[in-house]
Amino acid sequence: MTQGEATQFRTLCEQAGLAVTHQRQVIYEVLCSIEGHPSPEEVYARVKRSIPSVSLATVYKNLHLFINSGIFEQVSLHHGSMRVETNQTRHHHLLCTSCKTIHDIDPEVLGLPEVPRELPGGFRMERLAVDVLGICARCQAREAAEPGTIQ
Amino acid sequence: MTQGEATQFRTLCEQAGLAVTHQRQVIYEVLCSIEGHPSPEEVYARVKRSIPSVSLATVYKNLHLFINSGIFEQVSLHHGSMRVETNQTRHHHLLCTSCKTIHDIDPEVLGLPEVPRELPGGFRMERLAVDVLGICARCQAREAAEPGTIQ
DNA sequence: ATGTGTGCAAATAATTTGCATTGAC
DNA sequence: GTCAATGCAAATTATTTGCACACAT
Numbered sequence: 001m002t003q004g005e006a007t008q009f010r011t012l013c014e015q016a017g018l019a020v021t022h023q024r025q026v027i028y029e030v031l032c033s034i035e036g037h038p039s040p041e042e043v044y045a046r047v048k049r050s051i052p053s054v055s056l057a058t059v060y061k062n063l064h065l066f067i068n069s070g071i072f073e074q075v076s077l078h079h080g081s082m083r084v085e086t087n088q089t090r091h092h093h094l095l096c097t098s099c100k101t102i103h104d105i106d107p108e109v110l111g112l113p114e115v116p117r118e119l120p121g122g123f124r125m126e127r128l129a130v131d132v133l134g135i136c137a138r139c140q141a142r143e144a145a146e147p148g149t150i151q
Numbered sequence: 152m153t154q155g156e157a158t159q160f161r162t163l164c165e166q167a168g169l170a171v172t173h174q175r176q177v178i179y180e181v182l183c184s185i186e187g188h189p190s191p192e193e194v195y196a197r198v199k200r201s202i203p204s205v206s207l208a209t210v211y212k213n214l215h216l217f218i219n220s221g222i223f224e225q226v227s228l229h230h231g232s233m234r235v236e237t238n239q240t241r242h243h244h245l246l247c248t249s250c251k252t253i254h255d256i257d258p259e260v261l262g263l264p265e266v267p268r269e270l271p272g273g274f275r276m277e278r279l280a281v282d283v284l285g286i287c288a289r290c291q292a293r294e295a296a297e298p299g300t301i302q
Numbered sequence: 303a304t305g306t307g308t309g310c311a312a313a314t315a316a317t318t319t320g321c322a323t324t325g326a327c
Numbered sequence: 328g329t330c331a332a333t334g335c336a337a338a339t340t341a342t343t344t345g346c347a348c349a350c351a352t
Contacts, residue, residue: 019306019351037234037253040342055309060342062307063235075234075244075253076227076280080342081316083188083226084214093226094274102188102226103272110266115283120260122288123245129227129282132266137273170326170331191316206334211317213332231317232341 005032016069026050027062028071037075076131092129096136098143105132156183167220177201178213179222188226227282243280247287249294256283 009028013020030046031038038046044059066072077095087104094103110130117125135143160179164171181197182189189197195210217223228246238255245254261281268276286294 021307021351023308031235031237034237037236039230039232039234041232043235053309057310057343058308063233067235073236075230075236076282078229078233079190079226081190081192082214082229083190084182084194084218085188085224085226086182086185094270094272096274097277103274105270109271112263112266115261115263119245119256119283119285121245121254122291123247123254123283123285124291125283125285126248127284129284131227131280131282132270132274132276133278133280134270134274134276140273140275172326172332174333204334208318208335209333 005029012069012071016065016071018065018069023047023051023054023058024062026054027059028066031066031072077133093131094136095131095133096139097133098135098139101136103136156180163220163222167216167222169216169220174198174202174205174209175213177205178210179217182217182223228284244282245287246282246284247290248284249286249290252287254287 006025009025010020012018012028013024018024026047027043030043034043034046040056040059040063043063044054044056047054047059063072067074077097077100079100083102090107091104092107092110094105095101096103107130110132112128112130115125115128119125157176160176161171163169163179164175169175177198178194181194185194185197191207191210191214194214195205195207198205198210214223218225228248228251230251234253241258242255243258243261245256246252247254258281261283263279263281266276266279270276
């Protein structure tokens with residue numbers, strides 16, 4: 001990690017109210033350097049190269065801290081278990097990042113245009129899944145009433 | 152289930168090469184009647200009302216069969232584990248439904264317009280996450296070479 | 303010194319699998 | 328009759344938690 005990156009990391013920790021530990025710094029460094037969309041196990045394996053004694057629990061705890069602090073994001077919000085789409089009409093989703101609820105939304109409301117079926121690289125599109133991430137009205141009201149409760 | 156629904160279910164099973172069993176029919180019926188985005192456990196609980204002896208394993212097996220046959224969809228593709236987004240630049244995802252790989256794509260390529268920050272119902276948008284679901288070039292080639300291998 | 307962070311092991315949750323039995327075709 | 332589907336229990340996989348000790352502030 002360069003000096004600039006280390007400084008940036010310290011700033012991020014300060015803003016998030018997190019202590020600057022060696023493990024945390026290596027996890028951050030691994031995330032920055034890794035290509036793709038790593039799972040906790042993959043991050044753990046890489047961190048282990050620098051810190052053989054690191055535990056998987058520490059990786060999980062720090063990933064959650066990073067995500068809750070907005071330092072990193074998840075690829076798509078996880079609900080712990082699989083969810084089946086029972087609404088057979090074409091629609092997209094409003095996903096509240098605070099209370100994790102999913103609401104359906106009509107594609108018209110978003111006003112998205114048609115996307116080409118054939119994309120660069122030869123990928124053939126079959127369906128567009130749009131998640132609108134944000135804060136639902138209920139959580140906005142809750143946040144206004146009790147500031148600091150939104151994660 | 153009405154007679155028409157039962158007939159439709161038989162047709163779907165025939166197309167997918169699935170036997171028409173009582174359990175399978177009740178699971179289908181529950182999925183059609185349920186609002187929202189149920190988890191396997193929720194489906195199981197409802198099916199149990201009609202068939203107390205049903206097992207959770209049967210529910211899982213049938214949900215996968217339905218999803219693989221295209222009779223239902225998942226809310227968002229699950230990778231079994233959480234995935235961290237390490238690409239800090241704004242982008243969307245190409246998701247191959249055959250090999251499950253995720254590739255990043257520039258928002259420009261999709262040509263999506265700006266979406267209003269405030270949506271009906273008071274939802275405040277913070278981010279738009281777009282997943283383009285389809286078949287990647289590699290899997291298209293594989294399918295051309297060995298038809299029937301795409302799930 | 304104080305409290306947060308870490309590592310470990312155990313606990314829990316989610317899902318899958320093997321296998322004997324049942325039921326659809 | 329034949330083979331796919333089911334139920335059950337055990338196995339796996341993913342994630343979380345409690346707690347004693349170490350380290351950052």
